[in-house]
Amino acid sequence: MKAPRPNLPAFALAAGVPGAAESVLPQPPPDAPARLLVKVCGMRDAAALAEVGALAPDFLGFIFAPRSPRFVGDVLAPELVRALPSGIWKVGVFVNETTENILATARRFGLAAVQLHGQETPAQCEELGEAGLLVMKAFSVGQEVDFTALLPYVPYCDFFLFDTKGAAPGGNGAIFDWNLLSGYNLPVPYFLAGGLGLEHAAELAVLRLPGLVGVDLNSGFETAPGVKDAGRLGQMLLALRTNN
Numbered sequence: 001m002k003a004p005r006p007n008l009p010a011f012a013l014a015a016g017v018p019g020a021a022e023s024v025l026p027q028p029p030p031d032a033p034a035r036l037l038v039k040v041c042g043m044r045d046a047a048a049l050a051e052v053g054a055l056a057p058d059f060l061g062f063i064f065a066p067r068s069p070r071f072v073g074d075v076l077a078p079e080l081v082r083a084l085p086s087g088i089w090k091v092g093v094f095v096n097e098t099t100e101n102i103l104a105t106a107r108r109f110g111l112a113a114v115q116l117h118g119q120e121t122p123a124q125c126e127e128l129g130e131a132g133l134l135v136m137k138a139f140s141v142g143q144e145v146d147f148t149a150l151l152p153y154v155p156y157c158d159f160f161l162f163d164t165k166g167a168a169p170g171g172n173g174a175i176f177d178w179n180l181l182s183g184y185n186l187p188v189p190y191f192l193a194g195g196l197g198l199e200h201a202a203e204l205a206v207l208r209l210p211g212l213v214g215v216d217l218n219s220g221f222e223t224a225p226g227v228k229d230a231g232r233l234g235q236m237l238l239a240l241r242t243n244n
Contacts, residue, residue: 036215038059038217039059040052040060041217042063042070042218049084053084055234056087059090059113065094091115093114095118102114114134126156129157138163139163141162147185160188162193181212190213191216192214198220198221198239
């Protein structure tokens with residue numbers, strides 16, 4: 001059984017996120033407008049982290065995959081991550097890492113969630129969930145999506161994330177055909193990722209796809225790998241939160 005998640009946003013509870021029923025947050029009022037959750041990923045610059053944290057996105061992602069140009073490594077002090085507002089979910093992004101190392105990193109940086117971007121198994125997702133972490137499993141999308149391949153993960157993941165298939169496990173900076181998700185019929189809500197930028201704000205604000213609850217923003221808002229443009233991110237958050 002996962003630990004209670006007192007900071008889980010009320011709209012995630014309404015969306016049916018597994019485990020959200022344990023939250024102490026009240027149900028949103030019936031007339032409350034739905035809006036997309038926003039995850040800003042690939043943070044590694046201290047100054048940008050402070051500026052983006054002040055925008056209060058729902059999730060902030062930190063990449064712990066050594067081959068990534070946004071690899072946290074020793075660049076970002078754990079204390080800076082721990083000092084972020086409690087209302088922001090701190091997410092560690094890993095690629096084919098051991099459960100032991102993931103948990104050690106989570107303890108060091110005060111992470112509440114993990115995003116798995118490799119060939120991690122349902123069993124590992126279960127292990128991490130039982131350790132009290134929110135689990136997000138990423139899947140790459142090319143010309144089609146095989147939803148049956150996701151079925152073994154359904155009992156053990158809080159979110160899925162669909163990213164554009166490319167040379168790297170993630171962060172390829174290109175969008176995929178979102179209509180491929182129009183037939184999604186699984187109970188796990190998901191994030192949309194892959195090359196999202198400010199130019200997509202209007203379309204995303206009115207996008208309605210089954211299971212879609214959030215967007216993942218990364219390279220489209222950078223001045224350099226891992227350095228986010230808080231001004232442009234602020235415009236994006238305003239657009240999404242105003243029009244949803």
